[in-house]
Structure formats: C-alpha cells, structure tokens
Amino acid sequence: MNRELTEIKDGRLFFDGCDLTQLAEGFGTPLYVYSQNVIKARAAELREAFLDGHPKNRVAYAAKAFCCTAMLKLAEKEGLCVDVVSGGELFTAIKAGFPAERIEFNGNNKTEDELKMAVGYGIGRIIVDSLQELDLLEKICRAACRKARVLLRITPGVKADSHDYIVTGKKDSKFGIPLDDDVILPYVKKALDSEWIDFLGLHYHVGSQLFDNSAHLAALDITLDLALKIFDSFGYAVEEINLGGGFGIQYTTEERKPYRYFLEPLMARVSDFCAAHGEFSPALVIEPGRSLVGEAGVQLYTVGSTKDIRGVRNYAAVDGGMWDNIRPALYGAKYDALLANRADEPATKTVTVCGKCCESGDILIRDIKLPAPKAGDVLAVFSTGAYGYSMASNYNRNTVPGVVFIKDGRAEWAVKPQTYEYITALDVIPDSLSEE
Ligand code: LLP
Numbered sequence: 001m002n003r004e005l006t007e008i009k010d011g012r013l014f015f016d017g018c019d020l021t022q023l024a025e026g027f028g029t030p031l032y033v034y035s036q037n038v039i040k041a042r043a044a045e046l047r048e049a050f051l052d053g054h055p056k057n058r059v060a061y062a063a064k065a066f067c068c069t070a071m072l073k074l075a076e077k078e079g080l081c082v083d084v085v086s087g088g089e090l091f092t093a094i095k096a097g098f099p100a101e102r103i104e105f106n107g108n109n110k111t112e113d114e115l116k117m118a119v120g121y122g123i124g125r126i127i128v129d130s131l132q133e134l135d136l137l138e139k140i141c142r143a144a145c146r147k148a149r150v151l152l153r154i155t156p157g158v159k160a161d162s163h164d165y166i167v168t169g170k171k172d173s174k175f176g177i178p179l180d181d182d183v184i185l186p187y188v189k190k191a192l193d194s195e196w197i198d199f200l201g202l203h204y205h206v207g208s209q210l211f212d213n214s215a216h217l218a219a220l221d222i223t224l225d226l227a228l229k230i231f232d233s234f235g236y237a238v239e240e241i242n243l244g245g246g247f248g249i250q251y252t253t254e255e256r257k258p259y260r261y262f263l264e265p266l267m268a269r270v271s272d273f274c275a276a277h278g279e280f281s282p283a284l285v286i287e288p289g290r291s292l293v294g295e296a297g298v299q300l301y302t303v304g305s306t307k308d309i310r311g312v313r314n315y316a317a318v319d320g321g322m323w324d325n326i327r328p329a330l331y332g333a334k335y336d337a338l339l340a341n342r343a344d345e346p347a348t349k350t351v352t353v354c355g356k357c358c359e360s361g362d363i364l365i366r367d368i369k370l371p372a373p374k375a376g377d378v379l380a381v382f383s384t385g386a387y388g389y390s391m392a393s394n395y396n397r398n399t400v401p402g403v404v405f406i407k408d409g410r411a412e413w414a415v416k417p418q419t420y421e422y423i424t425a426l427d428v429i430p431d432s433l434s435e436e
Pocket of ligand 1 (some may be wrong): 062083106204205207208209242243245246247287288289290327331386389396
C-alpha cells in the first residue's frame with residue numbers, strides 16, 4: 001500500500017503530520033481525509049516532467065476524480081488548469097476562483113445549457129465530443145457573438161489494458177468522433193470554416209488506471225497521422241494535442257509509474273514529428289485526475305459490529321459503505337487498510353470489511369489481514385482520494401461524509417458532512433397527496 005507521508009507513533013497511524021485516530025474523534029466518521037502535501041508533490045512532479053521548459057504545455061486536472069472548491073483552489077494555486085465535464089464541475093471551478101481561460105470542458109452530450117454556460121464564462125477550451133455538439137456550439141456562439149476555442153475529441157480505436165468500464169479509447173465507445181475520413185474530415189473543415197469556432201486541435205483519452213504507455217503511444221501516432229491528413233486536406237497544422245489522463249496509482253501492490261515514464265516518450269514522439277514536419281509545433285495538454293489525488297486520500301471509518309461465521313468468513317462492519325466508496329462494488333476495486341489506533345499490532349486475523357448498506361455486495365475490502373477488529377477501532381483505508389467522494393451517493397438515505405484537508409499536522413474542513421436536514425431539504429410533499 002502507499003505509505004507516503006505516513007508514520008506510526010505510539011501505535012497510532014499519522015498521515016501528513018496528523019494523528020488519524022484523533023481526526024476520527026474530532027471530525028467524526030466516516031471521513032474523507034486528503035493530504036495537501038501529497039497533492040502538491042504530484043503537481044510538482046508534473047511541472048518538472050511536463051511544464052518546465054515547455055511553456056505552451058498545460059496540465060488540466062480532471063476534476064471528476066475529486067471535485068470541491070478547496071481542491072480546485074489548490075489545483076489553481078499549483079498552476080494547473082482544470083478539466084470539467086458538467087455544469088456542476090464548471091460552476092465549482094468558477095466558484096473556486098479558477099480563471100475562465102484555464103477551464104477546459106470535456107464530456108459527451110453536453111447540454112445546451114452547459115454549453116451556454118461555458119460560452120458565457122468564456123472558458124479556455126471546449127472539447128467537442130460529437131458532430132451534433134459542434135453544430136449546437138456554433139449556434140450558441142453565434143447567438144452570443146462569442147468565439148469558442150475548440151478541440152475535437154477523437155476515438156483513436158486503441159484498447160488500453162484496464163477495467164472495461166474505464167477503457168474509453170476503443171472504437172466501440174460512446175466517447176469521441178470516429179476516425180473514418182468521411183466522418184471526421186468534414187467536421188474538421190466545418191470547424192475550420194466557422195467564424196465562431198476557433199479550431200485548435202485534437203483530443204483523445206484512452207482509459208484510466210494504466211501502467212503501460214503503449215496505448216497512449218498508439219493513440220498519439222493515430223492522432224499525428226490525422227494531424228497530417230488535416231494539413232494535407234486543409235493546409236492547417238493543429239496547434240494543440242490533448243493526450244487525456246489515465247496514469248495509474250497504487251491501491252494495493254501496484255507500482256505507480258512516475259509521470260516521466262508516460263510523458264517523456266510522448267513528448268519525444270511529438271518532437272520527432274515536428275522535426276520531420278516543420279509546420280507543426282503543437283502545445284501538449286494532459287488531464288490527470290486519479291494520479292493527482294488518489295494516493296493523497298485516506299478514508300476513516302469506525303468499526304461497529306463484527307461477525308465470525310465459523311469456517312466461512314469473518315466480517316467487520318464499518319459506519320460507511322458503498323455510498324461513500326462505490327468502487328469495490330462497481331469495479332471490484334481493491335484497497336489496503338490499517339487500524340489507525342492499533343497500527344503496530346500484528347495483523348493476525350483475516351476479515352472482510354463490509355459497509356452498512358442494505359445490499360450483500362456492500363463489501364469494501366475482501367479478506368484483509370488486520371489485528372482482530374473490535375467495535376470502536378478506527379479503520380484507515382488508503383488511496384481513496386480518487387472517484388470516492390466524487391462518486392458518492394445518498395443510497396439508503398445515508399449522508400455523504402465530510403472532507404478534511406490536512407497539511408503538516410493541521411486539519412480543516414474542506415467539505416462539511418451532509419446532515420439529514422440537508423438531504424431532505426429539497427423534498428416536497430405534492431399538494432395532491434395532502435388533499436385527500
Ligand atoms: N480525461 C478524460 C477525457 C477522461 O475521461 C478521464 C477519466 C480523465 C481525463 C482522467 O483520468 P484519470 O487520470 O483519472 O485516470 N470512475 C472510474 C474512473 C473513470 C474515469 C473516467 N474518465 C474509477 O473510479 O476508476
């Protein structure tokens with residue numbers, strides 16, 4: 001498991017200088033905890049690998065991995081751009097003080113309202129995902145008398161090695177424009193000819209939680225071929241290529257590859273291309289989500305009931321579950337954990353950590369070795385910073401836990417926990433129900 005910035009003192013687990021047992025007591029559980037220093041270390045690594053010495057390049061943090069105003073403020077302060085995929089994420093970015101020109105809007109089937117919002121704020125890039133969207137965007141821009149800076153998202157038709165639900169680059173995908181010449185080229189022309197669209201280039205994203213750079217490299221080659229085709233057909237050299245995200249992290253035994261492993265060969269490939277084709281000098285953009293925040297997050301739970309089914313399995317139930325982390329149920333995702341209050345005790349018992357949702361599939365960790373858990377213990381689950389909070393729900397009308405940001409021993413709320421009043425605040429009893 002990722003042990004970055006963790007230490008054990010007097011049997012208690014510390015993370016970024018904070019005693020996690022004390023955090024559980026003070027802020028309550030379940031709780032999402034994020035180390036600002038881990039996020040900042042990832043941002044620094046990205047600057048070094050991709051931005052320093054490459055002034056045109058940009059890193060757009062994929063907000064879908066973890067989105068709240070505090071996170072986007074941190075991303076902004078670290079000099080990143082932000083990639084949003086909904087009106088809600090866009091609104092959060094604006095609320096966090098992100099300059100509009102550093103916001104990039106991705107996603108298939110953006111609604112008319114979302115596109116109007118994006119054009120209204122004058123955001124930096126709109127990554128158009130479909131042919132209809134280009135028409136709709138042009139209409140909105142014309143009505144608003146505002147130009148939009150656009151990339152076209154293509155489906156490169158490569159299959160990355162990851163869970164099927166998070167592989168997006170293969171041809172049979174709901175994302176992106178297929179690469180058949182008679183499909184893509186007329187749209188490039190349309191974008192180039194439009195007085196309301198400033199066509200800048202191409203975008204692809206091959207998948208998520210990747211440890212091998214071959215899918216990225218294959219997709220880049222396909223994109224560069226298309227760039228040449230566009231140049232030959234219309235005399236326009238694309239000015240920007242967005243390579244998406246997808247860089248893998250360590251949940252249990254995986255080995256996170258440094259950003260350089262992915263980025264150096266991609267940048268080298270583009271340099272070679274530019275050397276061979278002097279007209280080209282595109283800016284490169286990446287959209288890391290998981291790799292910026294995943295290992296920065298720890299989730300804290302309190303153990304409640306335990307149940308040993310002799311000869312079958314030992315369960316330890318915690319006060320959270322699939323509503324605060326759907327990933328194990330949805331993807332079979334695996335996590336590692338420790339008891340934060342007994343962190344130096346030998347792990348002598350194999351237990352399955354389950355949540356408290358009314359659902360047998362509400363298992364957070366299957367068969368993990370821990371010191372025999374008992375009621376009141378604090379379970380710390382590692383590498384939970386990506387797609388946990390952001391995919392949380394109110395299933396069983398459970399409240400979404402709060403988020404605490406920690407740094408050098410200091411802990412503060414970044415998102416307050418929901419309350420029962422909050423989750424019923426929008427409920428309405430229709431008049432027709434009260435009339436009888
Ligand atoms: N850019 C685009 C266009 C994307 O679709 C995604 C992720 C990213 C960037 C960021 O990818 P990352 O660096 O985080 O791998 N809920 C799933 C992951 C879904 C990813 C969707 N797109 C999970 O929990 O594993």
